[in-house]
Amino acid sequence: MQPNPPTAPSASPFRVASVEPFVVNAGRRNYVFVKITTDSGVVGWGDGSLTWKEFAVAEMVRDFGERYVVGMDPFRIEDLWFKLYQIEHNVGPTMYSAMAALEMALWDIVGKICGQPVYNLVGGKLRDKLKTYANGWYRGLLDDLPALQRKAGEVMAMGFRAVKLDPFGMTGRELDKAEMRKARNIVATVRETVGPDVDIMIECHGRFSVGMAIEAIKAMQEYSPLFCEEPIPAHNVESLAWVTEAASSFGARVATGEHTHSRFGFQELLARKAAHVIQPDLIYNGGFMETKKVAAMAEACYISVAPHNFDTPGRLVSSIHLCANIPNFLILETWAQFDVPWRKDLTFGEPKFEDGYYIVPSSPGWGMEFNEEELRKHPGTKRYGHNSLFSKPDPARANGEAEASRVMPGLLASTPAAPARP
Numbered sequence: 043m044q045p046n047p048p049t050a051p052s053a054s055p056f057r058v059a060s061v062e063p064f065v066v067n068a069g070r071r072n073y074v075f076v077k078i079t080t081d082s083g084v085v086g087w088g089d090g091s092l093t094w095k096e097f098a099v100a101e102m103v104r105d106f107g108e109r110y111v112v113g114m115d116p117f118r119i120e121d122l123w124f125k126l127y128q129i130e131h132n133v134g135p136t137m138y139s140a141m142a143a144l145e146m147a148l149w150d151i152v153g154k155i156c157g158q159p160v161y162n163l164v165g166g167k168l169r170d171k172l173k174t175y176a177n178g179w180y181r182g183l184l185d186d187l188p189a190l191q192r193k194a195g196e197v198m199a200m201g202f203r204a205v206k207l208d209p210f211g212m213t214g215r216e217l218d219k220a221e222m223r224k225a226r227n228i229v230a231t232v233r234e235t236v237g238p239d240v241d242i243m244i245e246c247h248g249r250f251s252v253g254m255a256i257e258a259i260k261a262m263q264e265y266s267p268l269f270c271e272e273p274i275p276a277h278n279v280e281s282l283a284w285v286t287e288a289a290s291s292f293g294a295r296v297a298t299g300e301h302t303h304s305r306f307g308f309q310e311l312l313a314r315k316a317a318h319v320i321q322p323d324l325i326y327n328g329g330f331m332e333t334k335k336v337a338a339m340a341e342a343c344y345i346s347v348a349p350h351n352f353d354t355p356g357r358l359v360s361s362i363h364l365c366a367n368i369p370n371f372l373i374l375e376t377w378a379q380f381d382v383p384w385r386k387d388l389t390f391g392e393p394k395f396e397d398g399y400y401i402v403p404s405s406p407g408w409g410m411e412f413n414e415e416e417l418r419k420h421p422g423t424k425r426y427g428h429n430s431l432f433s434k435p436d437p438a439r440a441n442g443e444a445e446a447s448r449v450m451p452g453l454l455a456s457t458p459a460a461p462a463r464p
Contacts, residue, residue, distance in 0.1 A: 058081075078144070091352075177207075191234075206243035217254060244269070244271065353376050366402040
C-alpha cells in the first residue's frame with residue numbers, strides 16, 4: 043500500500059508585521075516606495091509611483107496596509123489582490139498603483155523566503171538579457187538640432203541600440219505643415235545620427251485626432267520606426283482600432299497601453315484589435331502578476347508586449363522579471379540613466395545595463411534593496427510646476443531639497459503596525 047503523501051500546511055508560518063510608505067523626491071515628480079516587514083524580519087520592497095499622484099497613493103497604501111495587509115500571510119498575494127479589487131471598488135490608476143506597491147513587496151518577501159528570484163516563482167525565465175530603449179534623453183533639445191544630434195550620439199556611446207522620442211513638442215490635436223516639417227526634421231536628425239540599424243520609437247503622447255494620427259504615423263514611416271506610441275487619447279478603443287487598421291495598411295505598428303488598467307481594460311483593447319504592441323505599466327496596471335496575465339491575453343492574440351516603464355527603481359526591476367518570463371516580450375523602456383543624480387544612492391543592486399541590454403538578476407526576490415537612510419534624505423515635494431520633456435530643466439526643482447517642508451506629515455515615518463487579525 044502506497045503511503046499517503048505529506049500534506050502541506052494550510053498557511054505559511056509568516057505574518058506581515060508592518061507596512062511603511064515612502065515618498066521620495068525625484069526631480070519633476072516623486073517616487074513612492076513601500077516597505078513590508080514580516081514578523082520574522084523578512085523585508086520586501088514595492089513601488090507605487092504614480093506621477094503627480096504620489097501622496098494619494100502613499101495614503102492609500104497606508105490605509106490598505108492597516109485594514110488588509112498587517113497580519114496577513116504574505117504568500118496569499120492573489121487573495122489580497124482580489125479582495126482589494128472586489129471590495130474597494132475604486133479601481134482607477136491611484137488604486138491600482140497602491141495595489142501594485144503592496145503586491146510587489148509581497149512578491150519580494152516570498153522570493154526571499156523561498157530563496158528564488160521572482161520570475162522563478164512563476165515559471166522561470168525565457169531569456170538572460172532584455173533589449174532596452176532609452177527615453178527621457180532629449181529633454182529641452184527639440185529646438186536645437188545640433189545639440190539633439192550630439193545627445194543622440196552620447197546615448198549611442200552609452201551602449202543603447204534603441205531610442206524613443208516625441209518630436210511633436212507642445213502641439214495639440216492637429217499639426218500645421220510647419221509643425222509636421224519640424225517633427226520630420228527632428229526624427230531625420232536622430233536617424234542620421236544613430237544609423238539604419240538602431241530602433242527608433244515615436245511617442246505621440248495621445249495628442250492627435252484620428253485623421254492627424256494617421257497622417258503623422260504615415261509621415262514617420264520614412265525613418266523606419268519600430269512603432270508609434272499612443273497616437274490618440276487612450277479612452278476610445280473604437281477610434282484607436284480605426285487608427286491601427288489604417289496604420290496596418292501601410293505597414294506601421296501602433297503601440298498603446300500605459301493608460302489601460304488591468305486585464306479588464308486590456309480585454310476590450312485586444313478584442314477590438316486596437317494595437318500591434320501593448321504597453322502595460324506594472325504599477326498603473328495593478329502589479330506584477332496582473333501584468334503577466336495581461337501579457338498572456340496578448341500572447342493568445344499574437345501581440346507583443348513592450349512594458350511602459352516611466353522608470354522608477356522598483357518598476358524597473360519588476361519589469362525586468364516580467365520581461366524575462368513572458369514569451370511575447372518585444373523591448374523594455376528605461377529612463378534610469380537620465381534620472382535625478384541621487385537615484386543611484388537609493389538602492390543596492392540596481393539591475394546591470396550592458397551593451398543595450400539589462401541583465402536579468404539572479405538574487406532572491408527582486409534582487410534589489412533600498413537604502414532607507416538615503417530615502418529619508420530626499421523627502422517628496424508637491425512643487426511640480428510645468429516641467430516636461432519639452433522644457434528646459436529647472437535646477438531649483440531638480441535639487442528639490444528646499445521643498446522638504448511641504449512633505450505631507452508622517453509619510454516618511456514608519457506606519458504603525460495594526461493589530462494582527464485572528
